[in-house]
Amino acid sequence: MRTFIAVVIASLTALAALAIAQPTVPDVPFxxxxxxxxxxxxxxKPPLMAPTENKDVIRGLNYAQQPPTIPHKIDNYQVDKNANRCLACHARSRVEESGAVPVAISHYMDRDGSVSGHLSPRRYFCTQCHVPQADTKLLIGNTFVAVEDIRQQPASKKQKR
Ligand code: HEC
Ligand code: HEC
Known part of the structure; x- marks a missing residue:
């Protein structure tokens, strides 16, 4: 019995030593x-806030079904349960006056695909999906390719991007 306990203690100590010896911080500069x-x-020190791109030029989409990015500033536009400033220009009834792009018809559909006369509640908070863009350089590279572009590329080019 004594030897058994000694063996158990010895192996536990060995295990603990192993656990301590594991390097926890990778040896590369952070x-x-x-x-x-x-x-x-x-x-x-946080970097300076980049100005919002405000060129009023509609940007292309990176893939079908992408919510288009907002090409104008949205500073101080109220969007809460009391008011939706975006709709003051983007509602279908307001676009003649505002010159804005009307919200897509999908925004009037409920989750069963039925179209109603008013904006669907799930599309009310516009900035859940639509965001303005900062006029700044990319933080990290991005090699995203939309599936329809992949299909159009000749086979030899597919791996290179
Ligand atoms: C004062 C009117 C006005 C308000 C308020 C406004 N927009 Fe716009 N928006 C426009 C106009 C006009 C355009 C067309 C491009 C341009 O001139 O900037 C546009 C373009 C857009 C586009 C690009 C559409 C596309 O097809 O690419 C999106 C997305 C958008 N706005 C979202 C919003 C959201 C979200 C809000 C609220 C946070 C908002 N807008 C508030 C007038 C407005
Ligand atoms: C759940 C995500 C979501 C929300 C919330 C949402 N949108 Fe969109 N929006 C999209 C997507 C996705 C598209 C592009 C596909 C489509 O037409 O449905 C789009 C398209 C648009 C377009 C371009 C229409 C066109 O014909 O090119 C405008 C303008 C727009 N949305 C404005 C708004 C405004 C204003 C709100 C808030 C009242 C809003 N969206 C809320 C996802 C969203």
């Missing part, structure tokens, strides 16, 4: 697109 090289336990 770098993060947002934090730079500031270690996780420090608070880096």
């Amino acid at each position: 770098h993060d697109a947002l934090r730079g090289t500031a270690p996780l336990d420090t608070e880096p």
